Amino acid sequence: MKKLFAILAVVAMVLGLSACSNEPAGPKTVKVGIAIYKFDDTFMTNYRTEMKAYFETKNTDDVKYEVEVTDGKNDQVTQTEQIDTFIAQDYDVLIINLVDLTAASAIIAKVKAADIPTVFINRQPSDADMASWDKITYVGAKAEDSGTFQGEIIVDLWKKADSKVDKNKDNKLQYVMLMGQAIHQDATLRTEYSIKAVTAAGIEVVKLFEERGEWDRVKGQEKMATAITQFGSQIEVVFANNDDMALGAIEALKAANMMDIPVVGVDATAPALDAIKNGTLVGTVLNDSTGQAHTSVDSAIKLLAGDALEKLQWVPYVKVTPENYTQFVK
Ligand code: GAL
Ligand code: CA
Numbered sequence: 001m002k003k004l005f006a007i008l009a010v011v012a013m014v015l016g017l018s019a020c021s022n023e024p025a026g027p028k029t030v031k032v033g034i035a036i037y038k039f040d041d042t043f044m045t046n047y048r049t050e051m052k053a054y055f056e057t058k059n060t061d062d063v064k065y066e067v068e069v070t071d072g073k074n075d076q077v078t079q080t081e082q083i084d085t086f087i088a089q090d091y092d093v094l095i096i097n098l099v100d101l102t103a104a105s106a107i108i109a110k111v112k113a114a115d116i117p118t119v120f121i122n123r124q125p126s127d128a129d130m131a132s133w134d135k136i137t138y139v140g141a142k143a144e145d146s147g148t149f150q151g152e153i154i155v156d157l158w159k160k161a162d163s164k165v166d167k168n169k170d171n172k173l174q175y176v177m178l179m180g181q182a183i184h185q186d187a188t189l190r191t192e193y194s195i196k197a198v199t200a201a202g203i204e205v206v207k208l209f210e211e212r213g214e215w216d217r218v219k220g221q222e223k224m225a226t227a228i229t230q231f232g233s234q235i236e237v238v239f240a241n242n243d244d245m246a247l248g249a250i251e252a253l254k255a256a257n258m259m260d261i262p263v264v265g266v267d268a269t270a271p272a273l274d275a276i277k278n279g280t281l282v283g284t285v286l287n288d289s290t291g292q293a294h295t296s297v298d299s300a301i302k303l304l305a306g307d308a309l310e311k312l313q314w315v316p317y318v319k320v321t322p323e324n325y326t327q328f329v330k
Contacts, residue, residue, distance in 0.1 A: 027064040030093070032300065033086035035079055037099045037123070039071040041215060042244050043267045043289060044097060044122065050293035051095065058301065076100040083107060087114045093300045094118040101183055104129040108136060117303035119296050124185050130311045137309040139296045141317050143189035146266045146285045149319040150190065151197025153264050153283035154237055156321075158203060165262065167236050173203050174234050176227045177210040178220050178249060180241040187212075190241045190266060208234060213245040220248025228256045238263040243272035243284055250280050268320045268328050276325045286318040286328055 032055060036048050048069055055065040068086075072079030076099040086094055087110060094116055098104060104125035109132075111118045117135040124140055158165045158173065165173065175195075180187035191210070198205055209227040213220035220240060227235065238253075238261060240246035246265030253261055259280065265272055268286040275281035292315045299309055320328055 027060065027062055030063055030065050030304065031089070031091040032065050032067045032093055032095070033083070033091040034067060034069040034095045035072060035082050035086070035097060036069060037072045037079070037097045038074040042217075042269050042271075043242065043287060046269065046289040047097075047122070047293050050290050051297055054294055054297045058297065072097075072099045074099055076103050079103075080107070083110065087111070087116060091116060093304050095121060095296055095300055097121050098123045098125070099183075101125060101185075105132065108132050111136070117300070119299045119303065121292065121296050123183070124312075127311075134308065135303055137299050137303065137311060137313060139292055139299060139313045139315070141287055141292065141315050143186045144193045145317045146186070146287065147190040147193025147195075148197045149285045149317060150194040150239055150264045150266060150283070151200075153319065153321060154194075154239075154262065155198055155201040155203065157262055157282060159201075164260065165236055168234070171204065172206050173198060174206045174208050174231075174236045176208055176224070176231070176235055176238045176249075178213045178223055178238065178240040178245040179210065180212070180215045180245070182212065184215075186266075187241050191239075194239045194264075213240070213248065215242050215244060217244040217248040220245030221251045222248075224249035224252035225255070228252060228258065232256075233258075235261055237261065240265045242287075243267040243269045243281075246281060246284070247271055247275060250275065254280075266317075268318075268325075270330065273320070273325050273329050276320065276322055279322075283319070283321045286320050288315050288318070291315040 036044055052067055055067050058065055070082040079099045096118055101123050108129055112133045120138045124138055177191055179191050195205055208231045211223045213223045238249050240249055243265035246263050249263050253259055262282040264282055265284040266287055268284045272281055272284045295313055295315055302309055
């Protein structure tokens with residue numbers, strides 16, 4: 001009797017299995033984990049929103065992308081836990097915007113051990129880190145170029161026939177620099193290359209003030225208020241490593257009745273384009289969140305397919321001024 005039951009059970013199982021395999025397969029689910037350094041960041045918000053939207057366009061009858069996006073809250077320990085969870089839950093591919101670049105080698109060791117292809121974005125791991133596995137790639141923009149474009153925007157203003165940039169007429173540019181987070185290549189290189197472009201045009205510079213606003217609008221405003229307290233009417237121009245800090249600086253200048261001081265940013269966010277329209281921001285540089293989001297998603301899909309990718313993939317920056325800003329308004 002027992003034997004008969006056992007046989008019946010096996011038969012039932014085989015039938016059950018074959019019944020299953022006769023059903024239409026349905027789309028295969030691909031689990032995508034996206035780790036963002038923090039959600040409270042204007043540029044990265046545009047970026048992550050576009051990645052999600054673009055993944056949706058990639059769904060077909062055969063594949064469905066299930067996308068989970070995490071907020072690292074600007075804390076590497078938190079982000080590493082989120083990545084550990086993605087790994088534990090067998091995610092198929094990851095896109096990572098690291099909080100702290102010095103964590104790159106440890107994170108790459110983890111995804112490599114789990115064999116999960118990974119696209120790094122926005123914060124560039126070192127060449128040695130990138131060389132440590134073939135299923136990783138980096139998508140970004142060449143920070144040097146964004147700095148150079150900022151400098152050129154100011155040089156153009158300085159060279160205009162009716163230019164009022166050199167307020168004290170000493171033939172030198174007295175400047176304030178508002179920098180992004182220390183860990184970020186964009187902060188270092190924009191700071192360096194914006195000034196290089198000015199000196200390359202034969203204009204001498206005097207650095208009055210250089211501090212970190214950490215990419216943040218409120219901090220940018222606070223730092224600018226401090227700069228105004230210390231240097232007041234000596235200030236001739238403000239370079240900000242991104243638009244949020246530039247917009248914060250404009251608030252501080254407004255409060256001090258110093259709206260004639262040119263301010264230049266980077267990113268070309270919607271509020272920055274508005275500020276160009278209103279004449280409060282003299283220029284910015286498009287940091288192409290849409291282009292970078294698409295390249296990141298396409299790269300994730302290619303890595304999943306087993307394609308070999310370039311280690312470093314670049315999306316170009318574009319200079320944005322009152323002459324061409326309307327092209328970038330969405
Ligand atoms: C930069 C961007 C900043 C900020 C930062 C975050 O590329 O210009 O606004 O978003 O990335 O890592
Ligand atoms: Ca001067």
